[in-house]
Amino acid sequence: MFTEHRTQWLGHPVADFTSEVVDEPIDPTRIYRLRVDYDSDMSFAELFERFVEQGGAAEVPAIIIGMWFADGAEANDEPVQLLAGARDRLSKLRGIFFGEMLSEESECSWIEQGDVSPLFLAYPALEHFRIRGSSNLTFGSRLRHAALRSLVIETGGLRGAVVREVLAADLPLLRELQLWLGTDDYGGDASDEDLAPLLAGEVFPHLRRLGLRNARRQDHIAKLVASAPITERLHELDLSLGTLSDEGAEALLASPAIARLRRLDLHRHYLSDDMMRRLTAKFPHVDVSKQETPEDGDFRYVAVSE
Amino acid sequence: MSADFVVVGNPESRRVENFLRAARQATGQRPTVLAWLQVLRGRVRWESFAGREVFVRLESPGKNWEVERGILALGAGENDEEDPNASRWNRCSRREVAALENDPGRLWPSRQWYLGWRAILAQIAARLHAHAAAVRWFVPPSDVGIMFDKAATDQLLASRGVPVPRGLGVPESFDDLLARMAAADCRRVFLKLCHGSSASGTVAFERRGARCQAFTTTELVRDHAGMRLYNARRVRRITDPGEVATLVDALCAERALAQAWIPKAGWRGGRMDWRVVVIGGARRFVVPRLAATPFTNLQLGARRGDQDALAAELGAARTEALLAPATAALACFPQALGAGVDLAPEVGSRRSWVLEVNAFGDDLPGLLSEGRDACAWAVAAALNSLKSPAPDGNPLPGRSPPSKPPPDGTCACPAAPG
Secondary structure, three states: OOOOOOOEEOOEEEEEEOHHHOOOOOOOOOEEEEOOOOOOOOOHHHHHHHHHOOHHHHHOOEEEEOOOOOOOOOOOHHHHHHHHHOOOOOOOOOEEEEOOOOOOOOOHHHOEOOEOHHHHHHOOOOOEEEEEOOEOOEOOOOOEOOOOOEEEEEOOEOOHHHHHHHHOOEOOOOOEEEEEEEOHHHOOOOOHHHHHHHHOOOOOOOOOEEEEEEEOOHHHHHHHHHOOHHHHHOOEEEOOOOOOOHHHHHHHHOOHHHHOOOEEEOOOEOOOHHHHHHHHHHOOOEEOOOEOOOEOOOEOOOOOOO | OOOEEEEEEOOOOHHHHHHHHHHHHHHOOOOEEEEHHHHHOOOOOHHHHOOOEEEEEEOOOOOOHHHHHHHHHHHHOOOOOOOOOOOOOOOOOHHHHHHOOOOOOEOOOHHHHHHHHHHHHHHHHHHHHHHOOEEEEOOOHHHHHHHOOHHHHHHHHHHOOOOOOOEEEOOOOHHHHHHHHHHHOOOEEEEEEOOOOOOOOOEEEEEEOOEEEEEEEEEEEEEOOEEEEEEEEEEEEEOOHHHHHHHHHHHHOOOEEEEEOOOEOEEOOEEEEEEEEEEOOEEEEEEEEEEOOOOOOHHHOOEEOOHHHHHHHHOHHHHHHHHHHHHHHHHOOOOOOEEEEEEEEEOOOOOEEEEEEEOOOOOOOOOOEOOEOHHHHHHHHHHHHOOOOOOOOOOOOOOOOOOOOOOOOOOOOOOOOO
16 A cells, blocks of 8 residues: 655655646756646646746656546556657656555556556666556567666556566666566466566576565565575565565575575565564564564455555 | 533443543533433423523433434434435334334434434524523534534535535435546545444445445445445445445435545555644644545544654644644634544645534543643633623524633633634
């Protein structure tokens, strides 16, 4: 569940750009989140136009596309096209976060994403791409991008087809990859086979930070990663937000590669107190905050589903 | 003017107990207690109020089955000006009411309950004004009546410029609700019983294209005896359109109000609103409520947040701007000395919206403001109001002048505006 917007991204403070502040000057040291209010008379297209026509827009380092439909069109075609079309006016853009909506604005699974490949064509210098919601999401048949360093897909259920597109992409500089796997209730059907090229270390030679998060089968993912070749060259591993329990943690404890990590993020988990102690003793850089307790017997939830 | 305090409530309730304690502490006298049951059964000796000047505090009639049934029975004999043929909203006869058995959590015909509630409020007002020399109210019965009608409250607030969510009116059915949503270009609504409280019979509904989902605490039970509605403490999510339709149809038969669903701002991992208790024109308690579901009611698992920490984050100017609508909502009831207001900050925390005004929304166990609990503040506000001139001995609930702060700091009663 997403309850709050981020206040920082890529080391910059984030500010809202809504119909109420369209006349205020843009501060190019900030990142703006373009977002329509629930009863806004101003459409997203108009809001976007007001943003890019401001002098400071040419200098902003990144942009966040928030709620883009109040009651109008929901599919992402329009915001994708607007953003791609503004490439000459957003010439310093290095980061795009597409679809930062809260649960109170739209359930993650209801965010109508679509084809985002025009963004990668329009912004060849883009370094960070983050997206929320994977309904209808596609990166196109063969994504190629020479500059991208970080790719994050936040979702309550990641389809195997999207995983295959991402792992087939040509992203030579990619250092960080986060895939939120989610649950099959919300379309998360990525299989071990889909993840195999990643785990085998066959793709993204510069990958150092890997997140396989928010997974219904977080224990299984932990076991796969614990013995996967990719882990040998990672600096940071993130298995947070899912249903990790002692079973998955045992595999992590037994892995020499895991012990060499500079950071291991397991926060929001179902670990026992004892296991939390063992993990902290063995891995000085582990984050085991936010312990959950199973409900109704043994039912464990991921942090973001619907 | 001095006055005898009178409390009308369920004597066994913690609310009445708290008020008695607060009144005794401030005045040294024990207020007169009238039990709702006594009033409903016509067992009050109204003559005993002859010549007295009284200050009346009405307390919730809730959590007492005999009282609930008595109000329902009274409502059976009431005409509904909005439904003269008694065909639109669920009703039951006096005989049927008499046969009802306590069934905890069950939703009874809500409109009929309200008609009975309004009737007993009017009765108390008429009797006291007929006998007593002067009557003052913490909240006058006519205002309690409006506050217990969410549609009327919403209209009143909107007409006075208080920010309320866009209204879609009182739908007849699920199909009607969908038509209203389409006409208003509104994809997310809250549907609430006009006369319900504590999220009872509330549905947070969203529709997009062929998909729909509803969050609710209302359980629908169907068996050989027919269909019944219950309040549960668990929030369920329903995605089957047929199931949603059945539930919404059942709630519409109880008179329900549809409003746009304001996307609430979040804080510390929860979706947030505020319960603000306004007493004597001032915000005495501001309690952030943080929820994992669209419902922020504490009994549904929401937790209280730390208002001081929140205000520090928002800054003084923004906090004041966000909380101001609560005071403005109470100002729509100039004769009411206090009530609870539910206020939702919108995502972005630049605006906030009044969701509800609760006549009995000042029950905040364990919370103190400047050393006093809500009851102590209510008593203080009552004593303060008694210093302004009494209505001219008239028998009707005339408009009493707004309470004023005392001229200096020597009085035990607090200055009203804070």
